Amino acid sequence: MxxxxxxxxxxxxxxxxxxxxxxxxxxxxxxxxxxxxxxxxxxxxxxxxxxxxxxxxxxxxxxxxxxxxxxxxxxxxxxxxxxxxxxxxxxxxxxxxxxxxxxxxxxxxxxxxxxxxxxxxxxxxxxxxxxxxxxxxxxxxxxxxxxxxxxxxxxxxxxxxxxxxxxxxxxxxxxxxxxxxxxxxxxxxxxxxxxxxxxxxxxxxxxxxxxxxxxxxxxxxxxxxxxxxxxxxxxxxxxxxxxxxxxxxxxxxxxxxxxxxxxxxxxxxxxxxxxxxxxxxxxxxxxxxxxxxxxxxxxxxxxxxxxxxxxxIQAELTDGPGVGWEGRRTDAPAVGFEALTFAYRADTPVIRGLDLQVPAGEVMGLLGRTGSGKTTLTRLLFRLYDPQGGAVTLDGVDIRGARLAELRGRIGLVTQEVQLFDASIRDNATLFDPAIPDARITEVLEDLGLGDWLSRQSSGLATVLRAGGGLSAGEAQLLAFARVFLKDPGLVVLDEASSRLDPATDQLIERALDRLLGADGTGRRRTAIIIAHKLSTVQRADRIAILDQGRLMETGRRAELEADPESAYARLLRTGLEEVMA
Known part of the structure; x- marks a missing residue:
């Protein structure tokens, strides 16, 4: 060696x-x-x-x-x-x-x-x-x-x-x-x-x-x-x-x-x-x-x-031969989970024979208690793991046939806990992509309400952020939205933060979410999967899927489920979504 x-x-x-x-x-x-x-x-x-x-x-x-x-x-x-x-x-x-x-x-x-x-x-x-x-x-x-x-x-x-x-x-x-x-x-x-x-x-x-x-x-x-x-x-x-x-x-x-x-x-x-x-x-x-x-x-x-x-030690997940997705990063794809079965350990299945479809350009609200399999579905979508049975598809194409870079290039992610790096604001916002110009970064940060915060930084975009500190929870969430806007994918996965924020910051995040999903009339429609914890976020969804112990308990259009008093979703609304989903 x-x-x-x-x-x-x-x-x-x-x-x-x-x-x-x-x-x-x-x-x-x-x-x-x-x-x-x-x-x-x-x-x-x-x-x-x-x-x-x-x-x-x-x-x-x-x-x-x-x-x-x-x-x-x-x-x-x-x-x-x-x-x-x-x-x-x-x-x-x-x-x-x-x-x-x-x-x-x-x-x-x-x-x-x-x-x-x-x-x-x-x-x-x-x-x-x-x-x-x-x-x-x-x-x-x-x-x-x-x-x-x-x-x-x-x-x-x-x-x-x-x-x-x-x-x-x-x-x-x-x-x-x-x-x-x-x-x-x-x-x-x-x-x-x-x-x-x-x-x-x-x-x-x-x-x-x-x-x-x-x-x-x-x-x-x-x-x-x-x-x-x-x-x-x-x-x-x-x-x-x-x-x-x-x-x-x-x-x-x-x-x-x-x-x-x-x-x-x-x-x-x-x-x-x-x-x-x-x-x-x-x-x-x-x-x-x-x-x-x-x-x-x-x-x-x-x-x-x-x-x-x-x-x-070699990675079991390897690049597929490619499926011709070049130039389609911004297209909103249809997402399919077909007869999906997955377990982190062989004796403990986390997803059990799940079938779920998300039409192109629509927002799917994913609900379920902790441990029901919501986050696991998003990991399978990013192909961080491969399922033991079934398939995950984009526009009907099994994602295992795609190269990992072209797959993940089509998906944006906003997580509950935002990872900051010991690097400049520019690198943290672009995730080290030098091709994105500074003017575009500044424009996105200002649109998201971070313009005043940026102007207070001694070296502007070159100011070094420290991992684990330097930003409030709300500012970190807005920076995560900035990453997605700069990447501009056609599919977005949002694991909504369950923590409470001050009203002003919460309003900025609500506005950013509207722009991301195209609900404010200024942006295009993206396909989105939201792991929701708040009622205001769920109401943005076109469709609802409720998971229970890795199985699909209920799915349908949100308005129809909300109007059906016998639906599990309607019962969640009556009980109190934030309390039940905790």
Whole structure:
């Protein structure tokens, strides 16, 4: 998977390779300079040529400075490479998650998805930015040291090669043992993020109902699980560091023993023995770094597995072949629900064999108690879910044959709770459509009674709104109407707000609704489905449909049902619509 994101980074990879190779060569040269310095001083004694010694000392300082500069360059390109690649991965993962079915998003909390899209990718970025630098760079240095040692004396080469192989096998074995602990830790973090997000989102309900002690008790349990997972992962991870340290001591001792033996036999100078020690120390450094990175690799592997799991999930709802609706976005279609059956869970049907027709250009008032299936019908109309039986049609065409973009482009939606984004008023009104001109946005906002509100904003349409705040409930509702007018679809779904608004704002919303439905004589007729809570809204409907536990209880023209004292609709009017529909 990572190779896909590294492919566009060819230039940075090439630059990093140059810096790593040059840095390795410079590091390998340092012990050679020191060996020459020591042997020159030892053999010459008091008569050692000072000019040559000063030259070697200066060369060593220059090589050391060059090594640091090359290390800085390697670090720069490594960080650039790691974060550029993983940023593209984060973007692709977020796009993939946004295209998954509603069933997936219902099952996963926003906190869990944030942890996967951001937390797991950030863990990969932190690891990957060091992977090339420390593991690949360390491997190059290790190979270079062994080559130099073989050229110097095959016995020291064989000894330290065996040491490197054993060290690598031991570290690999520990990594495999500890891997599952890091997987568990990432899952624990995901659960903690999901818990925190859900409780903060429901803070008002928790406070109002005295649920604070329960939430804190549950948070203690989640924290305890996170602590256990963290301690278990850290305990296993420390074994890698301790093992690397022990191996470092063993390797250093082996090099010292062999060097002393060769010196005593007259087969190595004191400078050569010191060089062996230097290379043994340099060899242990990449082993320790590789050990540390293997510890991080456990966490990165767990993150990568979770990312792969998310990428493996595919949307069941896919684009249809298309039905030729291009250019018909503003046409008012006839809507049909034909023998419709649907269940979120297999054992609990929500819609049961429902047949309902909404003629083109007419308004259908949808009534029913909470849980009767009203909102589910609108979700099926937008094709957020597919029914298990029957079909939803527009102008007699099954919507499953349409492309999702052309289907949803024909439908406007006004919900009870209006979602605001951390974005400008322009982007919130157009839902990020740059094709809509500012003049049109301003015109619509003024027509809806938001002109004074807009004039009070410091930067006009460029003023940034904050999610969850900054607008009253009435202003948010009017902004939702503005979105529909700017989109200008032929079919509108309105889930009427049940909350009470001040009379002035309520009057503005009533006027906006008249314009939307073409009841004020200035606009065209749209097909509309209204989930109504107020009598004034129901009276705008041409037809009424009453649902009860997913079944169609009654439907007909509103005036005819209202005139029939035996109809369920007439009984609702006598009882009090707002009370019964609550």
């Amino acid at each position: 990572l190779a896909v994101y590294l492919r566009p980074e060819g230039r940075r990879l090439a630059a990093l390779a140059v810096f790593l190779l040059a840095g390795t060569a410079v590091q390998l040269a340092s012990p050679q300079i020191i060996r020459t310095f020591i042997d020159t001083a030892a053999t010459g004694g008091a008569d050692a040529p000072l000019e040559r010694l000063w030259m070697l000392a200066g060369l060593f300082i220059a090589v050391t400075i060059l090594a640091q500069l090359l290390q800085i360059g390697s670090t720069y390109f490594s960080e650039q490479l790691g974060w550029s690649a993983t940023n593209r991965m984060r973007q692709d993962l977020a796009t993939h998650a946004l295209h998954l079915d509603m069933a997936f998003h219902t099952a996963k909390s926003p906190g869990e998805l944030i942890e996967r899209v951001d937390g797991d990718v950030a863990a990969l970025a932190a690891f990957f930015s060091q992977f090339i630098l420390q593991i690949i760079g360390g491997a190059l240095l290790l190979a270079g040291i062994l080559i130099v040692l073989y050229l110097q004396d095959w016995r020291i080469g064989v000894l330290l090669t065996g040491f490197a192989v054993v060290a690598g096998l031991v570290l690999h074995a520990i990594r495999r043992i500890a891997g599952g602990r890091w997987e568990r830790l990432r899952e624990a973090w995901s659960a903690f993020s999901g818990f925190l997000e859900e409780r903060l989102a429901g803070l008002d309900d928790v406070r109002a109902n005295g649920g604070g002690p329960h939430v804190m008790r549950r948070m203690g349990e989640v924290n305890a699980e996170l602590l256990d997972a963290n301690v278990a992962a850290a305990r296993r991870g420390h074994w890698i560091f301790l093992t690397a340290s022990a191996l470092f001591s063993i390797g250093f001792g082996m090099a010292l023993a062999l060097g002393v033996w060769l010196f005593q036999r007259g087969e190595a100078s004191i400078g050569t023995v010191f060089m062996f020690m230097q290379y043994a120390g340099m060899m242990s450094l990449p082993i320790m770094l590789i050990g540390q990175q293997l510890q991080q690799f456990q966490a990165a592997s767990a993150s990568l597995n979770r990312i792969r799991d998310l990428r493996a």
